[in-house]
Amino acid sequence: MQTAQKTIRRQKLRWRIRTKISGTAQKPRMSVFRSNKDIYVQIIDDATGTTLAAASSRQQGVTSNKTDRAMEVGREIARKAKELGIETCVFDRGGYLYHGRVKAVAEGAREGGIKL
Helix, strand or coil: CHHHHHHHHHHHHHHHHHHHCCCCCCCCEEEEEECCCCEEEEEEECCCCEEEEEEECCCCCCCCCHHHHHHHHHHHHHHHHHHHCCCECEEECCCCCCCCHHHHHHHHHHHCCCEC
8 A cells, every 4th residue: 555655646746847847859858767676767859759768777787786777877868868969958857856866867967968
């Protein structure tokens, strides 16, 4: 029962965040999803509803702790965004608190040269 309440709470937070932010072709949205094992990041153009780039910790060959893998995912998504000519993004934390792995993704993307 507790898990369902946590999921519903996060979903409400996510909806509240999504009413305030959206991505365009010039400044797309960087969306983060965090599971217990992995972390997934997408760069989305909300005007057309398309995913421009994606990266996850499942693709990485790093076998360190989850925070380091999240940092690598942030660098990888920044590299893919640079290839597409994207310089800035709107960061969508997806209802998660901005610390730990979510913060590591943002810091990795900043290290890769993306302005959030």
